Amino acid sequence: MPSAATTWGKEIATEIVGGIPFRMYTDRPRRVERLLDFAGRWGTRPHIIQGERVTTFEELRHGAFAKARQLADLGVNRGDRIFILGWNSPEWILNFWACLLVGAVPVLANAWWSEVEVGNGVAALQPAMTLADDRCAARVPAGVRRGPWGLDRTWWQNGDVIADEGAHGEEETALIIFTSGTSGQPKAVMLSHRALLARLQMTLHITRKLPHQVDETARDVTLITGPLFHVGGMQTLLRAVVVGDTLVLSEGRYDPAEVLASIERNKVKRWNAVPTMVTRLLDHPDVSRRDLSSLKSISIGGAPVHAELMQRIRTQLPSVSPRIPTGYGLTENGGQATAAAGSEDIEELGSTGRPLPCVEIRFLPHPGLPDGEILLRSPTQMSGFFGLDESPIDEEGWLHTGDLGRLDDKGNLWITGRCKDMIIRGGENIAPAAIERALLNIPGVTETVVFGVPHRDLGEEVMAVVVTDIDLTPQQLQDQLRGQIASFAVPSRWRIQREPLATNDTGKVDKKAISAQVRVELQNEG
Structure with a gap:
């Protein structure tokens, strides 16, 4: 066992970094x-393991x-x-x-x-x-x-x-990872060695997997179907080296048939996925034909998890029940702030769990909104955006998430909405502003608004309302967007019109009213 294993403790104390108090482990890797x-x-x-490669x-x-x-x-x-x-x-x-x-x-x-x-x-x-x-x-x-x-x-x-x-020092930047901002331009998040290791140590602490606690005769096999360039994939990679996990990488695009076969062939025990992937796997006809008894844990993140999906997992994958970990976090706070392991009571499903040991949470009221904005402070948070002076972290060290939420009487965090303009499609963050700018560069497009609308499989899909002064079809618009923005950000629902977009009292396009009207119309159609 490496000597570094003795530096992972459980005791937490407050340390001042740059004038800001953070809860941190006294004994920690650097x-x-x-x-x-x-x-x-x-x-x-x-x-x-990837295919035949080991x-x-x-x-x-x-x-x-x-x-x-x-x-x-x-x-x-x-x-x-x-x-x-x-x-x-x-x-x-x-x-x-x-x-x-x-x-x-x-x-x-x-x-x-x-x-x-x-x-x-x-x-x-x-x-x-x-x-x-x-x-x-x-x-x-x-x-x-x-x-x-x-x-x-x-x-x-x-x-x-x-x-x-x-x-x-542990303050040195360890990696840079991108996240979508509401301005539409991906922002480069700088995460220090301390940020990455603090999150890892908290996760290992609450799961009793600190290096001195690991059973060297046991081995988890974890299936990764999401990209490693996301912060969640990165943490899975770091954890695996410490605890001795085998990582099974999927090949090519997500294919539920391949995933089912891989779980059976490699005796996969853990799977990290977004809700869309789990839904598609459960919908596949082979789900009842494969031996999936090795699968014990599904870590679900990247989008809201509905009680209906949790119930389907319990019914169709009984070996996974009752521990179905989920949580909440942003790339800017190192990827995870809360964790939950499911509940015996199906009515309680939907919360993101309790704050991790070093994470502090408070709420900032916003006029006209029912719940406060979630603020986080943790040693896992970013050092800043590369090349930018702006930051969602205030002078007291609180990260303003743009998400709305509340804590219940058991200390579980519930996400109730977003006060920032963002679409989450199948676990991918999409900034409408970037799509709107790309659309306005297309000849004939005079106005546009982009927002998310509910989708059973993806959680949300991208909807664009476009005003044109020439005849344009959705296919023509999609063709011109491809290569300018990521493929998953290209709108799949369209409304093309000649009349101007509705505006509010200040003369600005009233996106909120337009999106609300479209949602009602789609609900009536469906």
């Missing part, structure tokens, strides 16, 4: 790259050090930003660890981005190097320095510990 020490604890145990913990560790040496020899220095643009794969994971080992800052780009969005991200972050897989390489702008995505086997012999292991 650097994310040191988590790779735990790979030696698990040796030849399978760590990553990578052990030992192979990951040797490969990560070898790739770090390769990056150093290519001129990558401590503090350099390295774009990682690709889909889930063993190479993606190896590149992530290699960047940390060489002292660089991995920038987790969104593999769903269009060519325009990739170009904007590169221009904003100015990375020293970009690592892109074959599927994403064509979207990297010309002139950007590219590094190798994979690792030539001849480098493995150079996989010794690299130089520059001097003392570096």
Whole structure:
């Protein structure tokens, strides 16, 4: 067992950082790259499975050090930003660890981005190097320095510990990850080593999986169907190295048939998914034909979880009941602020659970809204947005989430609405402002509003009301949007009209009234 295992405690005290009091573990790890020490604890145990490919913990560790040496020899220095643009794969994971080992800052780009969005991200972050897989390489702008995505086997012999292991603080940026803002431009969230490790330690604490508590003879097999470039996927990756989990990566687009087969073949015990994925799996005809008895836990996040879905899981996947973890968080607060493990009483399902041990919650009243805005303070929160002075974190350290909520008498947090303009489609955050700007660049479009409308499978789908002065069809508009915005952000519902949009007393487009009217009409149609 690595000596680092003794530095993970349960005692919490208040520490002042930058004049702000944070609840933090007294005994805690300080650097994310040191988590790779735990790979030696698990040796030849399978760590990553994708199709027929199997990578052990030992192979990951040797490969990560070898790739770090390769990056150093290519001129990558401590503090350099390295774009990682690709889909889930063993190479993606190896590149992530290699960047940390060489002292660089991995920038987790969104593999769903269009060519325009990739170009904007590169221009904003100015990375020293970009690592892109074959599927994403064509979207990297010309002139950007590219590094190798994979690792030539001849480098493995150079996989010794690299130089520059001097003392570096936990405040240093560990990674940069993107989130959609209401302004429409993806914002680069800087997360420190302390932020990532505080969330990990809280999760391990409440699940009794701190390093000294782990049963070395036990092994969880976790299926990952969401992208690793999301903050939830990142935390799953860090947790797996510490506790010795095997990660099963899906191949290509989400396919419920493939997932069902993978659960059966690999004896998957845990699955991290958004509600849409679970719904589609339960709707698949093979769900009753496969042996899914190994599956014990489904971690659901990224969108509201309805009681109907929870009941379906209990009925169709009885081995999972009654523990169906869920929670609440934002990328800006490190991805998770609350956690719940389900309830024996189906009527209580729907809450996001109680705050994690180091998380503080308060509510800011807003005139005209029934519940207050959720404010969070935690050592997991971001250091800021890269390149921007603006921040949703106030001078007292409270992160203004834009979400509305309340605590019940048991301390569970309930999300009751959003005071910010955002669509959540199948777990992906979509900023309407970005779609509206793209639509207004199309000849013939004079006005537009974009908002979310309810969808049984996705939670919400994107609706656009467009005013034109020429004849345009939804298909023509969709065709012109593709390549300008992410594919999942292209509206699937349309209303095209010649009359101007309704306005309020100040002369501004009354999006709230328009969206309310459309929702009523859709409800009457359905």
